[in-house]
Amino acid sequence: MKARIHVTLKNGVLDPQGKAIEHALGNMGFDGVEAARQGKYIELDLAAGTTKEAVDEMCRKLLANTVIENYSIELE
Amino acid sequence: MKARIHVTLKNGVLDPQGKAIEHALGNMGFDGVEAARQGKYIELDLAAGTTKEAVDEMCRKLLANTVIENYSIELE
Amino acid sequence: MKSAVIVFPGSNCDRDMAVALEKVTGKKPEMVWHQSADFEKVDFIALPGGFSYGDYLRCGAMSARSTVMKEVIKRAEAGVPVLGVCNGFQVLTETGLLPGALMRNASLHFVCRDVELEVVNDASLFTNGYTAGSNITIPVAHHDGNYYADKETLDALEGEGQVAFRYAEDINGAQRRIAGVLNKKGNVLGMMPHPERMIEPALGGSDGRILFESVMNRLG
Amino acid sequence: MTDTKITPEIVRDHGLTPKEYDLILKGLGREPNLTELGIYSVMWSEHCSYKSSKIHLKKLPTKAPWVICGPGENAGVIDIGDGQAAIFKMESHNHPSFIEPYQGAATGVGGILRDVFTMGARPVANMNALRFGEPDHPKTRHLVAGVVSGIGGYGNCVGVPTVGGETNFDPSYNGNILVNAMTVGLADAEKIFYSAAAGVGNPVVYVGSKTGRDGIHGATMASAEFTDDSEEKRPTVQVGDPFTEKLLIEACLELMATDAIVAIQDMGAAGLTSSSVEMASKGGVGFELILDNVPQREENMLPYEMMLSESQERMLMVLKPGREEMAKAIFEKWELDFAVIGHITDTGNLTLKFKGETVGDIPLNTLVDDAPEYDRPHTATPKRKAVDVEAPKDLKKAVMDLIGGPNLCSRRWIWSQYDHMVMGDTIQRPGGDAAVVRVHGTEKALAISTDVTPRYCYADPVEGGKQAVAETWRNITATGGLPLAITNCLNFGNPERPEIMGQIVGCLEGMAEACVALDYPIVSGNVSLYNETNGKGILPTPAIGGVGILKQSKHMATVPFKGDGQVIMLFGETKNELGASLYQREILKKDEGLPPVVDLAVERRNGDFVRALIENGQLTTVHDLSDGGLIAALADMAISGKTGATITLDDSLPLHVHLFSESQSRYLIAAEPDEAETIRQEARDAGLAVAVLGTTGGDSITVNGGALDLPLAALTAAHEGWFPAFMKNEL
Numbered sequence A, B: 001m002k003a004r005i006h007v008t009l010k011n012g013v014l015d016p017q018g019k020a021i022e023h024a025l026g027n028m029g030f031d032g033v034e035a036a037r038q039g040k041y042i043e044l045d046l047a048a049g050t051t052k053e054a055v056d057e058m059c060r061k062l063l064a065n066t067v068i069e070n071y072s073i074e075l076e
Numbered sequence C: 001m002k003s004a005v006i007v008f009p010g011s012n013c014d015r016d017m018a019v020a021l022e023k024v025t026g027k028k029p030e031m032v033w034h035q036s037a038d039f040e041k042v043d044f045i046a047l048p049g050g051f052s053y054g055d056y057l058r059c060g061a062m063s064a065r066s067t068v069m070k071e072v073i074k075r076a077e078a079g080v081p082v083l084g085v086c087n088g089f090q091v092l093t094e095t096g097l098l099p100g101a102l103m104r105n106a107s108l109h110f111v112c113r114d115v116e117l118e119v120v121n122d123a124s125l126f127t128n129g130y131t132a133g134s135n136i137t138i139p140v141a142h143h144d145g146n147y148y149a150d151k152e153t154l155d156a157l158e159g160e161g162q163v164a165f166r167y168a169e170d171i172n173g174a175q176r177r178i179a180g181v182l183n184k185k186g187n188v189l190g191m192m193p194h195p196e197r198m199i200e201p202a203l204g205g206s207d208g209r210i211l212f213e214s215v216m217n218r219l220g
Numbered sequence D: 001m002t003d004t005k006i007t008p009e010i011v012r013d014h015g016l017t018p019k020e021y022d023l024i025l026k027g028l029g030r031e032p033n034l035t036e037l038g039i040y041s042v043m044w045s046e047h048c049s050y051k052s053s054k055i056h057l058k059k060l061p062t063k064a065p066w067v068i069c070g071p072g073e074n075a076g077v078i079d080i081g082d083g084q085a086a087i088f089k090m091e092s093h094n095h096p097s098f099i100e101p102y103q104g105a106a107t108g109v110g111g112i113l114r115d116v117f118t119m120g121a122r123p124v125a126n127m128n129a130l131r132f133g134e135p136d137h138p139k140t141r142h143l144v145a146g147v148v149s150g151i152g153g154y155g156n157c158v159g160v161p162t163v164g165g166e167t168n169f170d171p172s173y174n175g176n177i178l179v180n181a182m183t184v185g186l187a188d189a190e191k192i193f194y195s196a197a198a199g200v201g202n203p204v205v206y207v208g209s210k211t212g213r214d215g216i217h218g219a220t221m222a223s224a225e226f227t228d229d230s231e232e233k234r235p236t237v238q239v240g241d242p243f244t245e246k247l248l249i250e251a252c253l254e255l256m257a258t259d260a261i262v263a264i265q266d267m268g269a270a271g272l273t274s275s276s277v278e279m280a281s282k283g284g285v286g287f288e289l290i291l292d293n294v295p296q297r298e299e300n301m302l303p304y305e306m307m308l309s310e311s312q313e314r315m316l317m318v319l320k321p322g323r324e325e326m327a328k329a330i331f332e333k334w335e336l337d338f339a340v341i342g343h344i345t346d347t348g349n350l351t352l353k354f355k356g357e358t359v360g361d362i363p364l365n366t367l368v369d370d371a372p373e374y375d376r377p378h379t380a381t382p383k384r385k386a387v388d389v390e391a392p393k394d395l396k397k398a399v400m401d402l403i404g405g406p407n408l409c410s411r412r413w414i415w416s417q418y419d420h421m422v423m424g425d426t427i428q429r430p431g432g433d434a435a436v437v438r439v440h441g442t443e444k445a446l447a448i449s450t451d452v453t454p455r456y457c458y459a460d461p462v463e464g465g466k467q468a469v470a471e472t473w474r475n476i477t478a479t480g481g482l483p484l485a486i487t488n489c490l491n492f493g494n495p496e497r498p499e500i501m502g503q504i505v506g507c508l509e510g511m512a513e514a515c516v517a518l519d520y521p522i523v524s525g526n527v528s529l530y531n532e533t534n535g536k537g538i539l540p541t542p543a544i545g546g547v548g549i550l551k552q553s554k555h556m557a558t559v560p561f562k563g564d565g566q567v568i569m570l571f572g573e574t575k576n577e578l579g580a581s582l583y584q585r586e587i588l589k590k591d592e593g594l595p596p597v598v599d600l601a602v603e604r605r606n607g608d609f610v611r612a613l614i615e616n617g618q619l620t621t622v623h624d625l626s627d628g629g630l631i632a633a634l635a636d637m638a639i640s641g642k643t644g645a646t647i648t649l650d651d652s653l654p655l656h657v658h659l660f661s662e663s664q665s666r667y668l669i670a671a672e673p674d675e676a677e678t679i680r681q682e683a684r685d686a687g688l689a690v691a692v693l694g695t696t697g698g699d700s701i702t703v704n705g706g707a708l709d710l711p712l713a714a715l716t717a718a719h720e721g722w723f724p725a726f727m728k729n730e731l
């Protein structure tokens, strides 16, 4: 069983990496990139029967810093 | 229009971050995490009409390090 | 004054911190391993710089959840002075002992250099040897020192005198150029600059030494 | 696996010639299987066997009373007094860094750190010598960015300060950058660890990271010439994990404090193969390895892959019997893998077992003693003719272009991304002549410098080789250090071409001469050949890393002027030596004439004199003259000291020669006014050429009453501005 977790910055938190990507793409001549945001993508291989609550706890307690980050979980 | 891009390490490439996450979750008492991998998740806001080819080029030229990383693109 | 330096796997300024503490207090600090559930009673706890757990996932994230930090949090809440420098500051924000978060430098580059700091609060346990409004020179060496907190938090920090130091110029994108933050009670300080690297003229100056002396003077 | 038929194609793909393959057949007395062929191929690669350079390397002087261990071990070891030893080495990671600059440079740092701590030293300083293509080349910026962040990313995390280096740009490196990393460590002179295995039956132990399929064939790649399609060979790039390296350092040093280790060796290029072969052959014993026990990161790894993998952060040790549990506990504490993967035998063979079968059995002497050694044909570089080098059209512009150009501008952009202060002993930071790092807890300090001027080596390999050694010696001397020994990294093109081989032979000859004359032996080094793309070789680049000692680090000299009114003096003779100078190349866009000549007796006399003044506390401001000549040195001192200068140069030489000549063995100094006359007199008495040039002060550099006037503000802006502007693509 697998969890796919996206960790992204909260709205309003300045994102230096995203800004740098916007900048760099612009410099490289790619038009039409209006905004970029960078987050993390974490995949966990889980023992069968691991609950979504458990994964949620992992996110709250470690994988995301909820002061600045949101997360979302997909289980497969 | 939006592109959601996942950048992940190629198979077989050492993933120290993933290993460290596995370890930390284990130490914190979460059982059942058999493996963890960490990648990047990038969201781009694009001008209408930006092609998938253009986004693909952005990935190859900047967003992913194709020596060691794979990427996948979803357009919305 | 008896002190302890917490050592995480990947800490690399632990020795520097110990040297500074020994030079100023005359006593070798106890080095406490991250797996220790308990350690000797001390007057002062330092969380050193470095790359604990490789700075993987987020700087300080894994250390903040380590066994020893449960005890450090307890003691900090009980009023024991805790100083976190660089990675130590990151650990303190990750535990919630200090508000805010430290993000990637706006330049995205690692930055190692002397910086001028403006002393904002000169009354705290850690800063009483300085004069508010004066500038001191202390080096930084970090990749993630870009301090972030939301506006209300920042206003509250400034209002309560919890900003200890401010960069004289923008070096990493930190909100309001904040370089060091105190908790409400004033017994926890987190700062990106490394005072332990400026404790003698041979290293470029002694402005950092004053911080340790401030603590020493208060605690005896 | 044992069934794979070895065809001529397979042999060729392993970088072995038909003749070399015949040697294998003869040594083994049978056909090798694929694993065995792979082992021969990496052991006999240029990178591991030094087959083209060995006979010439033998000519280098390697001995002195203070040398504890010269070339042949993982790193060189010298005695620095009080029972302490300095251990150091330099190594190249050129090819991997071109393919993947971040990881290539990072793993280069990781590799050289392991070479040093494997001998029992705590690493205390890193250096990096970098050569990039011309700034306008489309790849250069990306390579600079990647290499610098890779070096910083690794060194910063491990917590070893990166205290200096050198950086050049030249079109010859367009397709083949050079990334040379050096590490210096400190150890107890009584507790040096060596790699020779001993004790039949003793356990062979693997520690560190797990083995994956990283960099398989990296060592052979590092020895193959580049072609445009080599970017396709990407999966051979290794990924570094500095966090694990940090843990490995601490764990190894902790184990080394016990008496459990018989022998130890890092797994560098050619990983398990070269480490086990070297340990066993040096000890004259055999190894039996049970490959099933090798900690593996990936599934279904084959013996071939395990033996050739270049996964990073791994070490091989032989332990005393019965110490396994204690050692294991240490590595487990640091959360590292620990596995007994074999034992020492008396067979003299490297025997590999996998799933109960013998999958390789090679007599070690055939791998080592039969290794090919070539005396490749070499033709000496033709002697150039002396030329007169003309004055610039616009002197001021020429100076500004040089000081604010790629090769003389400040490297702050680079070193501010390196933690150069961690460990709390850096008393001379990057930007000076040599970095100075205190020996922790003592009055002593190590001075470290890396240098070579490839232009000179190209123009005249013998003079260039001499000059490279002399320049490190001079840089160390300029801080007050006594130069003790050097390491080197010999970067050249394809040795199968006689003119390249001629460069190698010439440079080594010059290096040897300088080492003898300066009492400055070579204790370690590394050779990187085939640095060429599509048949075009790099400039010959024998990078030298020198280490010296300051007995009393409070008596140290630095570059910046320290206030107004000091007397500026030049020690050493300025000659009309503008051939192969930076001025000629950058401003006149020419490269001709004779490079400057180093008179080694003068070098030594001048240096010994300067060092004595510093040691006596008479002198604290010194800068040696190198690229760009007098004006470049003067500008460095003024810019860093935020103090101008007014000087007068006599008419014995044309002004541009005075300013730009790269005559050797010279030092620019600033002395307190009341000391100046004594110093001048002492210099005279010691037989030095000495000239009082002027005084410090003001906010510009003024030469000959305004013949040249350089406002400090503009000079500083140019000097500091080039690198950041280049990296931001703003030039």
Ligand SMILES: Nc1ncnc2c1ncn2[C@@H]1O[C@H](COP(=O)(O)OP(=O)(O)O)[C@@H](O)[C@H]1O
Pocket: D128, D129, D130, D162, D163, D164, D165, D166, D167, D411, D414, D415, D429, D430, D431, D432, D433, D434, D435, D450, D451, D475, D626, D627
């Ligand atoms: N890649 C680098 N990393 C760190 N420091 C560097 C690097 N390149 C140059 N430097 C530093 O910049 C200064 C000037 O370098 P260089 O011009 O080569 O000095 P010198 O001519 O005295 O040998 C030195 O202090 C050197 O250590």
Ligand SMILES: [Mg+2]
Pocket: D432, D433, D434, D475, D624, D625, D626
């Ligand atoms: Mg120099």
